[in-house]
Amino acid sequence: MMDDELDREILRLLQKNGKLTYEEISDHVGRPPSTVRDRIKRMEDKRLILGYSTVIDEERVGMHADAYISADIPSSRVPEAFSVLFSMECVSEILKITGERRIMFRIRTTNNAELMSIIDREIRSLGFKNIEIRVVLDHLIRYPGL
Secondary structure: OOOOHHHHHHHHHHHHOOOOOHHHHHHHHOOOHHHHHHHHHHHHHOOOOOOOOOOOOHHHHOOOEEEEEEEEOOHHHHHHHHHHHHHOOOEEEEEEOOOOOOEEEEEEEOOHHHHHHHHHHHHHHHOOEEEEEEEOOOOOOOOOOO
16 A cells, blocks of 8 residues: 555656656655655565566567457366466466456567467467457557556
8 A cells, every 4th residue: 555645656757757766756746865765665665566667669679469369268277377378478468357258368479470370379279268369450558557
C-alpha cells in the first residue's frame, strides 16, 4: 500500500520515465532529493515498484509480428504449460482471464511465419485448445505501467 499522494506522484513520474533522477523528481514534487530517494527505496522494499524496463521499437530491432493468443488448457497441463511459456523468450506476457478461453499470452516474433510456426509446433503441443490469435496491427500508445 502506498503511504500518500507523494508516493503516487513519484510513481506516476517513474511510470512515464524510469530514468528520472532523484533531483529531477524532486523538482516536480517540490521535495528534497533525499526524501524522493527514501520514498523510492521504501516502495521498492515493499515491492510496490517491481522493476524498471525499457520500451523499444520492436520493428527497428527486427520484431515485426506481435500477437495475443487466448486459449484454454486442461488443468492437469497448466503447470507444465506455464513453465514452458515462462521460459520462451518470445512470450512477453501471460495472463489468466475470464471467459471461454482462460489463458492469454503475448508473443513477439520476427515475422508471421515464425509466429505461426511457434503456435503450431510449440503452443499446441503443450495442450492448449480453442486457440484464438489476435495479431496487433499497430501500437497506438505504449507506456508500461499506465
